[in-house]
Amino acid sequence: MTVLALLDGTIVDHTAPLLRADDLGPLRGDGVFETILVVDGRPRELGPHLERLARSAALLDLSPPPRADWERGVEAVLGAWREPGEMALRLVCTRGVEGGDGTPTAWAMGTAVSPEVLRRREQGVSVITLDRGYAPDLVERAPWLLLGAKTLSYAVNMAALREAARRDADEVVFVATDGSVLEGPTSTVVLAEGRHLRTPPPDSGILVGTTQLALFRAAERAGFTTSVEPVGVDELVGADGLWLVSSVRQLTQVRTLDGRELPDTGTRAALHSELTDLLASEYRV
Ligand code: PLP
Numbered sequence: 001m002t003v004l005a006l007l008d009g010t011i012v013d014h015t016a017p018l019l020r021a022d023d024l025g026p027l028r029g030d031g032v033f034e035t036i037l038v039v040d041g042r043p044r045e046l047g048p049h050l051e052r053l054a055r056s057a058a059l060l061d062l063s064p065p066p067r068a069d070w071e072r073g074v075e076a077v078l079g080a081w082r083e084p085g086e087m088a089l090r091l092v093c094t095r096g097v098e099g100g101d102g103t104p105t106a107w108a109m110g111t112a113v114s115p116e117v118l119r120r121r122e123q124g125v126s127v128i129t130l131d132r133g134y135a136p137d138l139v140e141r142a143p144w145l146l147l148g149a150k151t152l153s154y155a156v157n158m159a160a161l162r163e164a165a166r167r168d169a170d171e172v173v174f175v176a177t178d179g180s181v182l183e184g185p186t187s188t189v190v191l192a193e194g195r196h197l198r199t200p201p202p203d204s205g206i207l208v209g210t211t212q213l214a215l216f217r218a219a220e221r222a223g224f225t226t227s228v229e230p231v232g233v234d235e236l237v238g239a240d241g242l243w244l245v246s247s248v249r250q251l252t253q254v255r256t257l258d259g260r261e262l263p264d265t266g267t268r269a270a271l272h273s274e275l276t277d278l279l280a281s282e283y284r285v
Pocket of ligand 1: 035183184185186187188207208209210211212245246247248
């Protein structure tokens with residue numbers, strides 16, 4: 001099922017054309033987006049997602065619609081959704097039409113979470129590391145590269161996933177030129193060393209993950225310690241737990257890295273189920 005809404009709350013046919021051919025979204029990938037998990041009709045971390053959308057837009061000098069408009073679009077999608085199960089809710093905002101007055105084009109669209117995503121949540125993933133080709137300090141030296149903004153230009157991220165598939169892997173961890181871990185093409189990397197969780201810092205040019213923030217919040221309440229600090233690629237194999245986390249995939253365990261089975265230190269499965277429960281407990285009513 002797919003439900004598409006405009007930000008005035010109108011539901012429109014998602015199979016009918018929506019965009020002008022001269023919209024800068026498809027022409028240039030010039031815009032921003034968010035993907036939000038909806039469970040039992042409730043969007044998770046909607047506030048942080050809307051705040052990140054606004055931050056991404058600011059990095060692109062783009063004026064997105066006001067928050068109330070997004071909330072109206074979200075409500076329209078939620079109201080028209082008729083299926084059990086989880087929804088991936090996308091909020092998309094482009095720079096509008098080429099040569100236009102700068103009015104952005106925006107919409108909200110819900111689709112069912114794919115069975116493959118659910119399977120990977122249960123069974124974990126095989127991951128390869130891929131060179132992202134930049135040093136972690138590039139974000140400061142070259143802000144025009146928009147590192148850390150969630151832009152519509154995801155062609156490189158998708159190409160990395162196809163490269164993983166060519167190498168018989170499911171997923172990717174991007175690595176900087178100095179050997180530090182960045183992020184996945186659509187996920188944040190989190191590792192555990194005992195009851196300490198680590199994730200790489202956003203100032204290395206990666207996205208601030210709403211799921212990682214929620215996970216660390218929940219884990220800290222349960223007595224875990226956390227840190228946001230550089231992680232060397234060599235540290236991944238020895239960790240007690242390694243995950244790709246994001247809104248729709250939630251916590252997905254990394255099972256193999258560059259073809260090597262991650263050694264089970266005896267705590268991997270227990271940590272995974274504890275952290276999965278802790279994250280879910282953030283949303284229990
Ligand atoms: N990093 C990238 C590049 C992403 O595209 C995403 C989500 O799609 C994430 C990290 C994780 O962000 P979130 O947890 O907010 O979904």
